[in-house]
Amino acid sequence: MTYTTALSNNRFRLDIQDSSVPQTLPVPDETDAGNAAAAQTTGGTVTFDKVSKTYHASGGVVHALQDISLHIPAASIFGIIGRSGAGKSSLLRTINRLESPSSGHVKVDGVDIATLDETELVHLRRRIGMIFQHFNLLSAKSVWDNIALPLQVAGVPRPEIKHRVTQLLELVGLYDKHNTFPQRLSGGQKQRVGIARALVHHPEILLCDEATSALDPETTRGILQLLKDINKRLGITIVLITHEMSVIREICDQVLVLEKGRIAESGPVWNLFGAPAHEATQALLAPLQHQLPDDIRTRLQATPPAAGDYEQILQLTYNGRGGLEPDLSLIGRVLNTRVRLVHGGVDRIQGHAQGRLLIAIPGHATVISTASASIEQPVIAHHVETIGYVPLG
Ligand SMILES: Nc1ncnc2c1ncn2[C@@H]1O[C@H](COP(=O)(O)OP(=O)(O)OP(=O)(O)O)[C@@H](O)[C@H]1O
Numbered sequence: 001m002t003y004t005t006a007l008s009n010n011r012f013r014l015d016i017q018d019s020s021v022p023q024t025l026p027v028p029d030e031t032d033a034g035n036a037a038a039a040q041t042t043g044g045t046v047t048f049d050k051v052s053k054t055y056h057a058s059g060g061v062v063h064a065l066q067d068i069s070l071h072i073p074a075a076s077i078f079g080i081i082g083r084s085g086a087g088k089s090s091l092l093r094t095i096n097r098l099e100s101p102s103s104g105h106v107k108v109d110g111v112d113i114a115t116l117d118e119t120e121l122v123h124l125r126r127r128i129g130m131i132f133q134h135f136n137l138l139s140a141k142s143v144w145d146n147i148a149l150p151l152q153v154a155g156v157p158r159p160e161i162k163h164r165v166t167q168l169l170e171l172v173g174l175y176d177k178h179n180t181f182p183q184r185l186s187g188g189q190k191q192r193v194g195i196a197r198a199l200v201h202h203p204e205i206l207l208c209d210e211a212t213s214a215l216d217p218e219t220t221r222g223i224l225q226l227l228k229d230i231n232k233r234l235g236i237t238i239v240l241i242t243h244e245m246s247v248i249r250e251i252c253d254q255v256l257v258l259e260k261g262r263i264a265e266s267g268p269v270w271n272l273f274g275a276p277a278h279e280a281t282q283a284l285l286a287p288l289q290h291q292l293p294d295d296i297r298t299r300l301q302a303t304p305p306a307a308g309d310y311e312q313i314l315q316l317t318y319n320g321r322g323g324l325e326p327d328l329s330l331i332g333r334v335l336n337t338r339v340r341l342v343h344g345g346v347d348r349i350q351g352h353a354q355g356r357l358l359i360a361i362p363g364h365a366t367v368i369s370t371a372s373a374s375i376e377q378p379v380i381a382h383h384v385e386t387i388g389y390v391p392l393g
Pocket residue numbers: 055056057062063064082083084085086087088089090091
């Protein structure tokens with residue numbers, strides 16, 4: 001067995017030349033057009049082809065995944081969301097064959113992983129790192145040993161292990177903790193160790209199973225930044241499942257929504273978050289919506305008050321399409337009245353402005369019904385709706 005190390009494009013590689021371990025996955029069958037095309041792409045693609053998974057539990061048969069076909073591009077950050085029991089973990093776990101599909105195929109870089117023998121499977125799993133919600137660190141081992149262990153198991157010589165572990169500890173910002181044991185680390189530090197350990201074999205794919213769900217918001221931000229850096233600097237494909245929509249909004253390029261084991265919808269995050277089409281997506285995204293402030297909600301009426309002054313409350317929605325941005329002076333000009341910003345917020349997702357503004361205008365002002373789609377008038381929002389009336393005074 002020989003080892004070579006190289007540092008190129010900021011990407012450290014430790015190549016293990018072991019005649020007992022295949023250096024590449026089996027060459028795909030060139031007659032299979034799908035396989036051949038995928039094999040030519042950069043490393044780290046995942047393709048699901050009509051994947052279904054059925055469990056035979058004591059309570060009966062569970063169709064956890066049904067007819068899933070999708071492609072995860074190399075070097076992308078791909079999020080999987082869905083209600084509890086939708087099949088997220090089952091899908092994620094088919095990528096490294098922790099679960100095997102009941103039918104259909106999972107291909108990594110064009111190779112159907114069901115065809116791999118035991119040795120090839122070991123090799124595949126080294127190319128696919130995984131991190132977990134509860135970190136799965138060995139409590140009796142130091143930070144250093146937790147990270148070094150997979151390399152020791154793989155038979156890597158000590159000097160190489162020392163080099164690699166040092167490098168990874170620096171990457172995750174934990175070098176000063178190398179002698180510490182997990183129980184003395186914070187949640188964020190434990191996850192950093194988990195990330196370092198997942199990267200020991202310089203994988204092309206990193207699977208994240210609710211990796212930030214046990215962390216507070218500030219620590220979550222730090223871990224997401226680290227994952228982003230790893231994706232950018234090392235070109236690793238990241239596939240993550242989460243119940244936190246903010247995580248998807250923060251770092252993912254693409255998102256898949258699962259519902260009862262089937263694909264509800266999928267696409268670029270800005271597109272899905274801006275205009276969720278499926279009821280499951282709308283329900284999942286509801287917590288991200290700015291709720292009506294209590295003082296407005298309690299005074300809001302469905303019809304204009306019979307007497308006295310009042311304001312009309314309009315909701316302006318932005319879905320990110322066509323480069324449309326909230327422009328308060330334009331809104332005032334188009335509605336031709338005094339406009340008061342009441343509440344709301346606009347996020348930028350992958351450069352697209354989306355969100356919701358609540359504005360108040362004098363009760364008797366006319367809302368141009370085509371403000372959201374006028375040809376003559378400049379468009380002020382993707383959707384404009386009167387949500388109620390608030391008496392003044
Ligand atoms: N090993 C198993 N045996 C039997 N049924 C299973 C098994 N694993 C998962 N299931 C069932 O398959 C369905 C999908 O489960 P899965 O864990 O993939 O969903 P999930 O979306 O990850 O859920 P959660 O968000 O709650 O973790 C559920 O009905 C679950 O009970």
